[in-house]
Amino acid sequence: MSAELAIRDLEKVFSTGKPAVDGVSFTIAKGEIVVLLGPSGCGKTTTLRCVAGLEHPTAGEISLDGDLVSAPAKGILTPPRARNIGMVFQSYAVWPHMTVRQNVTYPLRTRGMTRAAMTAAVAEALDLVDLAAYADRPVTQLSGGQMQRVALARSMVYAPRLLLLDEPLSNLDAQLRLRLRDDLRRIIKRTGLTALYVTHDQQEAVVLGDRIGVMQDGKLRQMATPADLYNRPADQFVAEFTGAASMLPCRLVRREGEFGSVEMADGRRVEAWMPGAPAIGAAMVLAIRPENALLGAAGGPNCFTARVTSLRYQGTQTIYELDALGGRIEALELGTAARHAEGAEVSLTLPPALTWAYASLP
Amino acid sequence: MSIATTSPRLFSRAWSALLLVILAFLIIYPTGMLLLGALTDANPVIDGFANMQLSLGNFATVLANPTVHAALGNSLLACTGGTLLAVVIGLFFAWIVVRTDTPMRGFIAATGMLPLFVPPLVAGVAWAILGSPKTGLLNTVLASMGIGFRFNLYSLSGIIFVFGMYYAPYVYMFTASALRNMDPSLEEAAEISGASAFRTMFTITFPLILPAIVSGMLLSFIVMLGIYGVPATLGAPANIPVLTTYIFQLTSWSPPRYGTAASVAMILMVVTGALVVIQQKVLSGRSYVTVAGKAFRPRTLRLGPWRWFTFALAVIYLFVVVLLPTAALLIGAFRKFLFIRNLEALFDAKQYSWLHFDRLFSNPATIDSIVNTMEVGVATALIGGVLAFAVGYTVARTQAPWRRAIDVIATVPVAIPGLVIGVAYLWAWIGLPGGFYGTIWILALAFVARFLPDTVKVLTSSLMQIHRELEEAAWLCGRGTLSTIATITLPLARPGVIAAMTLLFVLSIRELGSSLFLYSSQTMVMAVHLLGYYEGGNFSVTAAFSLVQMVLLAVLIGLTNLATRSSAPSDAVGSVGRAG
Numbered sequence: 033m034s035a036e037l038a039i040r041d042l043e044k045v046f047s048t049g050k051p052a053v054d055g056v057s058f059t060i061a062k063g064e065i066v067v068l069l070g071p072s073g074c075g076k077t078t079t080l081r082c083v084a085g086l087e088h089p090t091a092g093e094i095s096l097d098g099d100l101v102s103a104p105a106k107g108i109l110t111p112p113r114a115r116n117i118g119m120v121f122q123s124y125a126v127w128p129h130m131t132v133r134q135n136v137t138y139p140l141r142t143r144g145m146t147r148a149a150m151t152a153a154v155a156e157a158l159d160l161v162d163l164a165a166y167a168d169r170p171v172t173q174l175s176g177g178q179m180q181r182v183a184l185a186r187s188m189v190y191a192p193r194l195l196l197l198d199e200p201l202s203n204l205d206a207q208l209r210l211r212l213r214d215d216l217r218r219i220i221k222r223t224g225l226t227a228l229y230v231t232h233d234q235q236e237a238v239v240l241g242d243r244i245g246v247m248q249d250g251k252l253r254q255m256a257t258p259a260d261l262y263n264r265p266a267d268q269f270v271a272e273f274t275g276a277a278s279m280l281p282c283r284l285v286r287r288e289g290e291f292g293s294v295e296m297a298d299g300r301r302v303e304a305w306m307p308g309a310p311a312i313g314a315a316m317v318l319a320i321r322p323e324n325a326l327l328g329a330a331g332g333p334n335c336f337t338a339r340v341t342s343l344r345y346q347g348t349q350t351i352y353e354l355d356a357l358g359g360r361i362e363a364l365e366l367g368t369a370a371r372h373a374e375g376a377e378v379s380l381t382l383p384p385a386l387t388w389a390y391a392s393l394p
Numbered sequence: 395m396s397i398a399t400t401s402p403r404l405f406s407r408a409w410s411a412l413l414l415v416i417l418a419f420l421i422i423y424p425t426g427m428l429l430l431g432a433l434t435d436a437n438p439v440i441d442g443f444a445n446m447q448l449s450l451g452n453f454a455t456v457l458a459n460p461t462v463h464a465a466l467g468n469s470l471l472a473c474t475g476g477t478l479l480a481v482v483i484g485l486f487f488a489w490i491v492v493r494t495d496t497p498m499r500g501f502i503a504a505t506g507m508l509p510l511f512v513p514p515l516v517a518g519v520a521w522a523i524l525g526s527p528k529t530g531l532l533n534t535v536l537a538s539m540g541i542g543f544r545f546n547l548y549s550l551s552g553i554i555f556v557f558g559m560y561y562a563p564y565v566y567m568f569t570a571s572a573l574r575n576m577d578p579s580l581e582e583a584a585e586i587s588g589a590s591a592f593r594t595m596f597t598i599t600f601p602l603i604l605p606a607i608v609s610g611m612l613l614s615f616i617v618m619l620g621i622y623g624v625p626a627t628l629g630a631p632a633n634i635p636v637l638t639t640y641i642f643q644l645t646s647w648s649p650p651r652y653g654t655a656a657s658v659a660m661i662l663m664v665v666t667g668a669l670v671v672i673q674q675k676v677l678s679g680r681s682y683v684t685v686a687g688k689a690f691r692p693r694t695l696r697l698g699p700w701r702w703f704t705f706a707l708a709v710i711y712l713f714v715v716v717l718l719p720t721a722a723l724l725i726g727a728f729r730k731f732l733f734i735r736n737l738e739a740l741f742d743a744k745q746y747s748w749l750h751f752d753r754l755f756s757n758p759a760t761i762d763s764i765v766n767t768m769e770v771g772v773a774t775a776l777i778g779g780v781l782a783f784a785v786g787y788t789v790a791r792t793q794a795p796w797r798r799a800i801d802v803i804a805t806v807p808v809a810i811p812g813l814v815i816g817v818a819y820l821w822a823w824i825g826l827p828g829g830f831y832g833t834i835w836i837l838a839l840a841f842v843a844r845f846l847p848d849t850v851k852v853l854t855s856s857l858m859q860i861h862r863e864l865e866e867a868a869w870l871c872g873r874g875t876l877s878t879i880a881t882i883t884l885p886l887a888r889p890g891v892i893a894a895m896t897l898l899f900v901l902s903i904r905e906l907g908s909s910l911f912l913y914s915s916q917t918m919v920m921a922v923h924l925l926g927y928y929e930g931g932n933f934s935v936t937a938a939f940s941l942v943q944m945v946l947l948a949v950l951i952g953l954t955n956l957a958t959r960s961s962a963p964s965d966a967v968g969s970v971g972r973a974g
């Protein structure tokens with residue numbers, strides 16, 4: 033039955049030298065879906081394969097319900113076949129020499145089930161992914177989306193302790209991807225499986241995950257609920273990766289708990305949220321998402337004048353590039369009509385809770 | 395639930411060790427014995443290994459021997475000439491087929507590969523029938539037309555001609571795929587900068603595929619160097635020794651000069667080994683030509699009326715390498731008397747009969763040799779197929795220890811000509827009690843060793859096409875390595891496995907070089923029996939037997955193509971030419 037996954041200080045160094053996974057720790061509660069999000073090459077797949085037992089970590093521990101499965105320091109390495117984990121591969125890996133039913137039955141054959149129990153389990157799994165009508169087709173006659181669902185059914189049919197999914201939607205066309213990502217969450221939630229899902233697509237991560245972990249260069253930068261990730265990015269990389277387009281240099285002048293004041297290049301002061309405990313006078317970066325830079329709203333703190341230097345009209349929205357606070361700030365407004373012209377003076381409000389300051393990287 | 399890591403590690407150590415032991419037994423032990431043989435003057439049959447004196451004496455004698463000089467010189471001349479001819483023909487055909495609008499290119503490409511399937515001995519026999527100076531069919535035709543010119547295939551140029559014609563497809567395969575995989579924009583860029591089509595060809599196209607040309611060239615040279623059938627049929631009547639025929643001669647003297655044969659074989663092996671190393675180096679530098687995984691649509695040059703000229707050249711080539719020899723064998727096999735007075739006599743139906751086939755099959759040794767060959771073929775295909783799968787899987791798919799060493803040892807036989815393997819196995823087993831020497835098993839094991847690199851290559855390339863995740867998915871479903879191989883890998887690799895096993899079967903039917911040293915009167919194989927007929931001077935029965943072999947090979951290859959429902963993987967086709 034579905035289990036709790038705990039990963040502690042996971043590290044994987046390939047023979048090439050640089051660690052592909054570098055000290056990653058997190059836990060997934062029973063029945064929770066956690067998404068690992070990050071740019072290509074950041075170590076998501078490697079993390080997943082370590083959990084599956086397909087890759088041997090060089091340090092750290094992985095346990096399922098307290099049961100250690102990988103712990104190189106203790107010489108423990110449970111082979112994949114003994115982990116009772118399900119996995120949907122990026123290539124799907126459905127076996128081309130078998131029918132849909134044979135693919136899904138395969139994992140049950142070594143589990144000492146009666147024929148009737150197997151048939152029932154397979155029928156249930158195929159029903160779940162809506163493929164009951166295709167059971168006896170050779171898989172080579174299926175579309176990409178159907179193959180993906182065969183892979184899903186095959187990985188869930190034996191009620192594994194944990195479900196792993198490696199970019200399962202990345203080989204599908206955009207339309208199908210949108211539909212299947214909603215389906216996926218519904219199906220996984222219905223089975224109650226604990227799931228670890230890997231993707232480089234933010235939209236997918238937000239829709240699917242109960243929590244999202246952002247990775248960069250083998251490190252886990254932040255693990256949080258989607259709302260926290262978007263409203264409280266833990267560092268500059270996470271802010272930038274999730275869409276903060278404007279980065280302005282500044283200096284910390286005052287701090288009270290999580291909030292404080294920074295001084296911009298033009299001498300103005302901005303109230304902002306800041307993680308950690310930066311020292312007064314420290315060089316910082318102010319990060320703002322275009323959606324959080326409000327045009328025209330006057331009054332309150334953080335209200336400045338700005339000039340529109342250029343605008344990009346995108347049909348249902350317009351992105352303004354503003355000259356303000358001694359730098360460039362992007363602001364986005366919804367609507368099919370652009371409200372400001374190039375060169376116009378506008379007022380700009382930056383809500384302090386959605387304006388973030390981070391210590392500059394050395 | 396946790397399974398300690400020690401047991402799988404121990405298992406994979408034991409597995410690798412087992413493979414290494416088998417490979418050592420098949421490859422390293424005989425090669426070592428060959429070296430030992432070259433360094434001693436003892437005769438292993440008479441003296442045993444007890445009172446052996448190590449010395450470099452054999453090498454000194456051999457290197458001072460004028461016949462060895464002549465043989466080495468002839469070998470190098472024949473192979474150089476043959477290679478150059480093969481490159482000219484092969485490159486030209488590659489260009490015609492891939493880059494021009496010559497009519498019937500597909501047909502030309504397909505039939506142009508046929509010579510690869512003809513055993514060198516059979517090719518030699520056919521050309522002896524066509525071009526022997528006195529009775530050759532071509533010369534009969536010339537005489538009856540009143541032309542004074544005569545062909546003489548019993549000569550070095552005859553050997554060069556047959557080598558060049560029959561190994562052109564080798565060069566063709568290498569260069570055609572390089573031409574096909576070349577990014578056409580490289581050539582377009584040259585033409586846009588003002589180069590003419592021919593300038594582009596010589597300054598861009600050929601330099602870019604140079605590694606492929608050189609590699610194909612070296613490979614054909616290596617294969618020719620080890621061939622016995624052609625120099626035995628065309629060189630022997632005119633007393634032109636080459637290394638391979640000289641080595642065999644040494645062992646058939648009485649008493650046999652096994653030590654000297656071993657040292658000449660060592661020389662042949664060293665030359666071949668050096669060439670193989672150079673070829674591998676050249677091949678590893680080819681990366682700039684082909685872009686992996688990208689399929690280009692090659693540019694075709696419109697030749698206009700010239701395309702009939704290129705077409706005519708292709709037809710002439712096919713006529714010379716396919717039609718003429720086939721006709722020669724048919725005429726030789728079915729005519730009561732090979733001597734043909736004039737052209738009318740050639741078409742006299744009364745002159746044709748099944749007589750020679752009757753004589754061929756009334757000799758019980760013929761049936762025996764066919765049965766022996768089939769037994770050896772089946773044994774080789776099964777043992778070799780299983781071993782090659784084990785080696786290929788271990789090297790390509792596992793993290794087993796020492797797999798680099800396994801890979802290297804399994805590749806070594808590429809550099810050992812068949813004849814040398816024969817001498818090595820002779821040295822390895824002839825002096826040992828137990829009676830292994832003289833059984834069909836020694837032939838089968840020698841063939842397994844000799845063709846291991848080719849078999850592993852075919853199997854590895856079909857294993858490479860099976861996505862690793864297909865196996866990983868089975869592991870996660872709870873299967874162990876063996877169960878995964880049985881239920882996922884083998885079924886998916888089936889075409890490759892069948893191709894590899896047929897390849898082994900076909901190669902072992904053709905193989906002459908190593909059989910010469912390993913057969914006994916009970917284990918005579920077809921190729922050796924055929925050579926016996928030829929050397930006995932009976933051209934007609936030889937021709938009949940050649941036809942029987944060709945039909946057998948054709949049926950076999952046809953059946954495989956049916957079984958795998960596709961043309962054999964190109965690796966397999968390329969390897970077919972290696973035996974002889």
Ligand SMILES: Nc1ncnc2c1ncn2[C@@H]1O[C@H](COP(=O)(O)OP(=O)(O)O)[C@@H](O)[C@H]1O
Nearest residue numbers: 046047048052071072073074075076077078079
């Ligand atoms: N088998 C391997 N050998 C060497 N390096 C590898 C191997 N697999 C992955 N890497 C490297 O590890 C890093 C992380 O890879 P991966 O986990 O596949 O990234 P992601 O899935 O996030 O795109 C990359 O730099 C990649 O080149």
Ligand SMILES: [Mg+2]
Nearest residue numbers: 073076077078
């Ligand atoms: Mg990945």
